Amino acid sequence: MVVKYNPQEIEKKWQQRWAEDRLYEVSEDDPRPKWYALTMFPYTSGDLHIGHWYATA
Structure with missing residues (x-):
């Protein structure tokens, strides 16, 4: 734990990993079908409400 x-340590580690994996x-020439995903994530300081459910349904 x-x-x-x-x-600084965590960011350096993961940015190096993402660079090695060429994540960005x-x-x-990618043969996979293109897709686009847009969702609003619940704001962490707000209360969850029915709109959050509709956004992910």
């Missing part, structure tokens, strides 16, 4: 959160690179 992590005792103290160190954002796009290929125009």
Whole structure:
């Protein structure tokens, strides 16, 4: 279990991993069908309400 959160250490680790995996690179030759997803995530300081359910239904 992590005792103290160190954002600089965590961010450096994951940004390096994402760069190695070429996560942000796009290929125009990708044969998979294109798709677009847009959803509003619940705001963490607000109360959940029925609109959150409709957004993910």
